Amino acid sequence: MKNIIFYVFLAAALLATVMGWGDACILLIAGIFVALTVGNPVSSLTANGAKYLLQASVVLMGFKYDIHSMLAVGSQGVFLSIFSIALVLTCGTLFSRWLKVRYEVGALVSCGTSICGGSAIAAIGGVMKSDNKDMAVSLGTIFLLNAVALLIFPVMGHSLHMSEQIFGYWSGIAIQDTSSVAGAAQSYGGATLAYAIPVKLARALWIIPLAMCVGWFHRRRSESLGAEAGSFSIPWFIFLFIIASAVKTWIPSGEHLYAHGADLGVKALVFTLYLIGLGMSYHALKSVGWRALVLGVLLWIVLGISSLIWLTVSPPA
Template identity: 25%
Template sequence: MFIHQDLNTKWKKRLRGMILVVVIAIVAHYLGSLFPLVGGILFAIILGLILGSLWDVSPIYQSGITFVVTKLLKLAVVLLGISLNLNAIVDIGRQSIIVVVTSVILGIALTYWFGKLLKLDRTLTLMIGIGTSICGTTAISCVKGILDAKEDETAYAISTIVFFNLIAFFVYPFVGQLLNFNAIDFGIWSGTAVHDTSSAVAVGFAYSSEAGDVATTVKLARTLFLLPVILILPALMSNQKKGSVKNSLKNAFPWFILWFLFMSILNSLGFFSEGLQAFSNDFAKFIIVMVMAAVGLQVNLKGFVKLGYKPFLTGLFASVVVSIVSLIMIRFL
């Protein structure tokens, strides 16, 4: 009885935020159809940013907004698997693995060096480096227990990552067009260098549908690097809490990737019709527009002023390093 009431209350809270996000996504999708050069994804994040800046949505709508970002994004990724062939996924993985490995290792190592140069706290530097190089806020949330990070350090690291995710939406498609990137190269670049899964996938789709599919596959492969990092970190830190590694590994394992691969296997075996593939792909793209609207609503632009210049510069350095390393390798390998 009480459990049923709790579930009803939880979903009522979620629905408020989800309805708000759906409305913004519908408007953004419509505007994107009118102005295809801008696209629904970019309109969604701009509308979310404007609303989030003018109106404090967190007290009433935060539960639903968080649900969209954390849960519905995973559903979108699984739905994308329905229209992808396993052979294509393996081929993309083969092309991108060296780029991913190099950018992750150099991204974390050089960010750590730069943080020491600025005399920034080691914990905050590592969180920014790991978040930038692997999977954004998810990575930060998973390693903060091992690093014994304080709440303000975690907030600073996440704010830095979010800010440079926003910059990626405007910079990456422009640079891709400037360098005349094809869809595969841009998808690998987006999947390798843009921080959060939601942002990497969205930036890919903002460029083209094919680039979005490639970015999704590469980003999921990159996310798996969080697991060895969690195992290695305790050797570098002397203040990890007992059980923190086990908890971090449990939280970090991206189970939805297995569902993504399962759906792609079924598609490769011919289980899904072309009509179902098209529908799932369109629905997944609309969910991504929803996720970007939710991301925009969550951004607190005023909070960036409180960061101070050291975390900001470290985040900028990390973003540039990961971006340039992957860009060079894609162009010359």
């Protein structure tokens, strides 16, 4: 009976998304509710589906933006990205020692918070050859914070009377996962997505140099401990997003088709959030130790406050 209810909710979420009735925040909450009450009989399938659907939706949304504007937005946030990444990684090292968080978990949570959540954890985890438990704790911590961010960031933005531009930059910097950034930006409305997505994806490119640095450090550490180092995957979908934006800019004859593609990308993103919500479980909640969760919250506060101060003192042009 529970399986039938699960598939009914799944079909209803898909229908709501296709018809344009779905709200990012509501569908995320609905996914979590279904996962915790009804259960998810196809958790591995929905997890993989969320991963690839997110990448496809981001690529399709590239057809929504002019590449010149997109690169301008991304380049304006580069110094804030460098500052915030360095700050979070430094604080992550200090807080991990203070809280006595294990080295692997501390590194994964710090990297996930500093760049782009689950994608960074997956990349850095591959470099460090992290075991499943460390990955689960780190991903669970970031998942909880992203779910909270998707709900409270728009509220905070409105209460602080942020412009769409400032909120787009802030959410692109301070929220970890691309899906939650896009969901919060969509909820905020207007042109917020046009600022949030380029900033987030430009920030996500730092996975590559960070993974290389972590890989070098971890290789030396592994050699001293007699362990084996790993490898990482390049987030190719970011480059495909840039290509889609370039196609829209330089081949304007397909504007009608591009508009449909971008709309499909936004809808796919909303449904992705429902699938991400289905990834929650009581086991995942239990696996998140209080030390890792406190570390994630502290780093999130540091990132949110420091980036907001930066944007207040030196707003983007």
